[in-house]
Amino acid sequence: MRRRATTQEIAERRVGRRKWLMQQRFRRVAAGRGGAQVLNLGSLADIERGFRVLKSDIEIAPVFHRQPDRIRAHALICFLALVLHRVLRMQLKDAKSAHSPQRALEIARRIQFHQVTLAGQQTASGISELTPIQQEIFDLLRFDPPTKEQMQNAL
Numbered sequence: 001m002r003r004r005a006t007t008q009e010i011a012e013r014r015v016g017r018r019k020w021l022m023q024q025r026f027r028r029v030a031a032g033r034g035g036a037q038v039l040n041l042g043s044l045a046d047i048e049r050g051f052r053v054l055k056s057d058i059e060i061a062p063v064f065h066r067q068p069d070r071i072r073a074h075a076l077i078c079f080l081a082l083v084l085h086r087v088l089r090m091q092l093k094d095a096k097s098a099h100s101p102q103r104a105l106e107i108a109r110r111i112q113f114h115q116v117t118l119a120g121q122q123t124a125s126g127i128s129e130l131t132p133i134q135q136e137i138f139d140l141l142r143f144d145p146p147t148k149e150q151m152q153n154a155l
Contacts, residue, residue: 050082057085057102088141095140104137113151127151 054060060078065071089101099107111134115125127148130138138145 053085054078054082057105091141097137097140099137099140104141107134107137110134111146113148115152115155125152 060081063074065074085101088104092099092101092104097104110128111130112128113125114127115123117123125148127146130145135145
């Protein structure tokens with residue numbers, strides 16, 4: 001008796017099939033236009049690189065939506081995250097920084113905000129002091145470092 005495929009296996013097969021169809025389409029277009037092959041396959045590589053960035057650096061996990069509005073909203077959020085990542089990469093490159101976007105995000109994630117309630121009434125809060133390397137990243141990107149008020153409002 002054959003084992004039934006899990007939902008994850010079915011989704012993986014669909015993604016593999018879509019990728020194969022996309023590659024075949026690019027090959028047909030390239031065969032008909034000569035030099036278009038490099039451009040189209042380069043675009044496919046760029047798309048795959050974008051998905052890799054979304055999964056690793058930006059840490060967006062796959063979400064399986066059923067309603068079209070939610071699917072479009074999720075795609076928009078992923079697209080905006082990828083655009084911001086690319087803008088960060090370009091700004092670091094323009095500033096001639098040795099840091100990659102991954103490293104810059106890792107450094108920025110170390111900034112901490114703490115909020116403590118004392119005796120059930122009085123609240124004390126603070127933000128960690130920026131290290132020289134964190135300050136360097138903000139200076140390179142011409143960003144203002146986060147303030148205690150901004151961190152409180154983000155909660």
